[in-house]
Amino acid sequence: MARSFNWLSTTSIMLVALTACAADELPLPADFPNLPVPEVPSPVPPTSPAPDPSPNADVKVPVFISSGNAKFDSWRTKFAQRAANAGHNVGIVHSVLQSVVPIEVIKAQAIGEDQAEFVKPIWDYVASATHPNRVSFGKKKLTETSGLFNTIEARYAPPREILTSIWGMETSYGRILGSSDAVRQLATLAYTGRRTKFGENQLLSTFKLIEQGIVTRDQLKKSSWAGAFGQTQFMPSTFLAHGRDGDGDGRKDVWNSQADALASAGNYLEASGWKRGQPWALEVSLPPNVNYGLADGTKRKVEIWQALGLKIEGGRAANPNLKAELFLPAGSYGPAFLLFDNFYVIKAYNNADSYALSVGLLADKLAGRPELTKAWPTHIKMLSKSQIKEMQAALNSMGYKAGPVDGIAGRGTRGALQSFQKDRNLMADGFPTTQMLSAVKSAARG
Numbered sequence: 001m002a003r004s005f006n007w008l009s010t011t012s013i014m015l016v017a018l019t020a021c022a023a024d025e026l027p028l029p030a031d032f033p034n035l036p037v038p039e040v041p042s043p044v045p046p047t048s049p050a051p052d053p054s055p056n057a058d059v060k061v062p063v064f065i066s067s068g069n070a071k072f073d074s075w076r077t078k079f080a081q082r083a084a085n086a087g088h089n090v091g092i093v094h095s096v097l098q099s100v101v102p103i104e105v106i107k108a109q110a111i112g113e114d115q116a117e118f119v120k121p122i123w124d125y126v127a128s129a130t131h132p133n134r135v136s137f138g139k140k141k142l143t144e145t146s147g148l149f150n151t152i153e154a155r156y157a158p159p160r161e162i163l164t165s166i167w168g169m170e171t172s173y174g175r176i177l178g179s180s181d182a183v184r185q186l187a188t189l190a191y192t193g194r195r196t197k198f199g200e201n202q203l204l205s206t207f208k209l210i211e212q213g214i215v216t217r218d219q220l221k222k223s224s225w226a227g228a229f230g231q232t233q234f235m236p237s238t239f240l241a242h243g244r245d246g247d248g249d250g251r252k253d254v255w256n257s258q259a260d261a262l263a264s265a266g267n268y269l270e271a272s273g274w275k276r277g278q279p280w281a282l283e284v285s286l287p288p289n290v291n292y293g294l295a296d297g298t299k300r301k302v303e304i305w306q307a308l309g310l311k312i313e314g315g316r317a318a319n320p321n322l323k324a325e326l327f328l329p330a331g332s333y334g335p336a337f338l339l340f341d342n343f344y345v346i347k348a349y350n351n352a353d354s355y356a357l358s359v360g361l362l363a364d365k366l367a368g369r370p371e372l373t374k375a376w377p378t379h380i381k382m383l384s385k386s387q388i389k390e391m392q393a394a395l396n397s398m399g400y401k402a403g404p405v406d407g408i409a410g411r412g413t414r415g416a417l418q419s420f421q422k423d424r425n426l427m428a429d430g431f432p433t434t435q436m437l438s439a440v441k442s443a444a445r446g
């Protein structure tokens with residue numbers, strides 16, 4: 001497969017947490033100390049004399065009270081020194097990191113370790129995303145903010161229903177901003193070695209955001225458990241690069257200003273390549289005896305898909321020269337879509353197909369477009385994670401590249417299954433069912 005991202009990436013777990021509301025926060029360790037947080041951005045003097053490990057004698061060294069976690073303390077001292085050497089304000093580096101106590105349990109790991117858990121089907125994501133309450137509240141917000149959206153659409157390429165959908169998906173239209181400390185989340189990612197570079201780079205961006213007076217340390221404590229913040233949920237580096245002042249008051253406040261949050265989201269999606277006036281996806285019906293193997297990530301012009309017998313549903317139309325991928329999120333059992341470039345732009349927000357599909361379908365409902373013509377196969381029982389692992393191992397043992405045996409049926413696994421199906425003249429929809437698990441295991445045993 002050309003792409004190796006997971007069907008349910010780590011970031012889609014963030015989606016789960018967000019859609020499950022703020023109750024789904026990471027637990028605090030029982031011994032979470034109530035350390036004072038120094039004022040920002042006033043410099044904070046070292047709390048005790050310490051040797052200067054800096055190779056640059058001109059740079060002051062932030063010195064910290066122990067968090068009680070020696071490994072974390074060691075990482076923090078070295079990272080703070082590097083940040084200081086790189087020119088960051090020592091007082092700010094100190095004040096940002098001083099009161100941080102790392103998280104003991106990373107939720108994503110806890111989820112991944114539950115092998116009995118069944119893979120959440122795509123239709124559950126979509127049903128949650130497009131819940132009638134979210135649709136009706138979104139339509140209300142669209143009406144309330146129509147003037148703002150006129151301004152935003154004049155300036156940025158994405159349409160209002162897409163921005164509103166992301167706003168609804170990320171924070172329930174600004175109502176659930178989270179109560180996690182972004183710094184704590186990012187520092188935990190960094191010190192454990194799980195995603196050190198990512199966590200450190202995001203922390204360096206938080207230093208810049210505070211140095212430039214764009215955010216405060218306290219605002220960062222109103223973040224999601226994954227470290228994203230504001231009504232449209234930006235990671236620090238994304239906000240640093242793409243944040244905008246939508247209401248013209250001279251500040252970029254994505255916590256309190258709808259205009260700032262939505263203009264920033266519009267700017268970010270435009271920078272990620274949003275093509276004005278083009279669809280994100282269109283539902284298509286498939287001809288009898290269609291070759292499901294065409295849904296393998298290959299992009300073809302709309303007119304070629306139409307010549308192959310696909311019919312665009314819902315009274316919609318597309319430029320025949322636009323290129324699209326045929327996407328079967330529920331294999332041969334559910335609706336089929338042509339995905340256009342804008343679909344992948346939504347994934348800049350969250351690199352999970354389930355997320356982008358949910359955002360797009362919610363946006364379609366907000367825009368009042370027709371319902372899908374083909375129902376989701378809600379009667380199908382999904383494989384468990386351990387069963388997906390069995391399938392992945394069996395496919396790998398036969399030379400089909402299913403990728404890591406991780407229990408996640410991403411595009412790699414689906415592509416490998418599809419190749420297996422093609423080689424055996426089976427219906428090649430790449431959808432992992434219990435029948436396909438039996439077929440793959442049987443073949444692997446020879």
Ligand SMILES: [Ca+2]
Nearest residue numbers: 245247249251
């Ligand atoms: Ca503003």
